[in-house]
Amino acid sequence: MTAPAADTAFFRDRVVLVTGGASGIGRAVTEKLLAAGAKLAVWDLRDDRLAELARTYGAQVLTRHVDVSDKAAVDTAAAEVASRLGPIDHVVNNAGIIGRRMTVRELDAAELERVLAVNLKSAFYVSSAFCRHTSDKPQRSIVGLSSIAARTGGMVGSIAYATTKGAMSSFTVALAKELAPAVRVNALAPGVIDTEIQNDVFADPKQIAAMADVIPLKRLGTAAEVADAAVWLLSPASAYITGVVLDVSGGR
Ligand SMILES: NC(=O)c1ccc[n+]([C@@H]2O[C@H](COP(=O)([O-])OP(=O)(O)OC[C@H]3O[C@@H](n4cnc5c(N)ncnc54)[C@H](O)[C@@H]3O)[C@@H](O)[C@H]2O)c1
Incomplete structure (x- = not known):
């Protein structure tokens, strides 16, 4: 079964900023x-990429080499987005790394x-830039990427990663209060998703099988999901939802 297409009537006049959007989940969004x-x-x-x-x-996408951990670069690039594409309506705070184990x-x-x-x-820098360069349209929204590692602690050796994802969940709830009612802010907490960030897991069929076994839906997820x-x-299909961290983890 294919997923329903995104709401074209709604998104046609929207400006969306996706960080880390060249590959994986960001690319699928x-x-x-x-x-x-x-x-x-x-x-x-x-x-x-x-x-x-x-x-x-072509001109429908403005691609830029921006390191989201560099506040000055984020501020400059956000001003450029607003002047070239128009005020920003939505952000997906997606860029992320696991870091060295x-x-x-x-x-x-x-x-x-x-x-x-x-x-x-980066989520602070990008969200702050959004506030300075956003539109006055109704139904604006931000989506961040947390992880189920926020509550499971992730794999041993990724303590810094798990900690940042826990903080992303708190950040989401706090920012939702700050920006309400004009802008909704939510986050996703994926489980194990088949993207390059998980290359070491996906290189090993035994590890894939072991991970799938502890997931109620018995498989790993895809970037498209x-x-x-x-x-x-x-x-606007989620118009009454803000400050929520939604698991996309096959039930894990
Ligand atoms: N794949 C998973 O299993 C999984 C699970 C939970 C959460 N997540 C989260 O989802 C988000 C996307 O991850 P993914 O799985 O698509 O990984 P990915 O590695 O495929 O994509 C991440 C993208 O972010 C970019 N990026 C990294 N550092 C950056 C920086 N400083 N500035 C700008 N861009 C940068 C990378 O170049 C890459 O294109 C991440 O925040 C990740 O923590 C992923």
């Missing part, structure tokens, strides 16, 4: 919204800072 007629700004570090997006979709004892200050900056501080939930939370 980007493609669904482009298909629905939205104007997209995509920020990422993967220049090859950004170039391919620009070639495929390290226990709390091994974790050095530089690696801790990198994971905090990319996964968490997470993107469907993101598009739903962005759209």
Whole structure:
């Protein structure tokens, strides 16, 4: 069964910023919204993927190499989005990294800072820029990417990652209060999803089988399945939902 298409009547005149939108979940969200007629700004570090997006979709997408952990770069790029595409209506705070596998004892200050900056501080920088460059349209919304690692603690060796995802859940609830009633703010908490961030898991069929076994739906998820939930939370189909962190995890 194919997923319902995103609401084209709604998204046709919308400007959406997707961070980390060149691959994985962000890329799947980007493609669904482009298909629905939205104007997209995509920020990422993967220049090859950004170039391919620009070639495929032309002027409908503004692709930029932006490191979301760099506040000055975020501020400059957000001003450019507003001037080139128009005021920003929606944000998907999606860019994220797992970081090097390290226990709390091994974790050095530089690696801790990198994971905090990319996964968490970026959401502050991007959301703040959104507030300065947003439209006055009704039904604006933000979706962030938490993880079920916020409550499971993730795999041993990803303590910094799990901690940032726990904070993303708190950030979502707090920002939803700040921006209500004009802007809804929600987050997704995916389980294990088949994207490059999980390359080490997906390289090992035994690990895939072991992980699938503890998931009630007995399989890992796809980027498209997470993107469907993101598009739903962005759209007026979820108009009375704000401050929610929604698991997309096959029941885990
Ligand atoms: N895949 C999963 O199993 C899973 C589970 C739970 C949560 N998530 C979250 O979903 C989000 C998307 O992850 P994904 O699975 O699509 O991974 P991915 O690695 O496929 O995509 C992440 C994208 O973010 C970009 N990125 C990384 N650092 C950046 C930076 N500093 N500035 C700009 N862009 C940057 C990468 O280049 C990449 O294109 C992440 O926040 C991740 O933590 C993923």
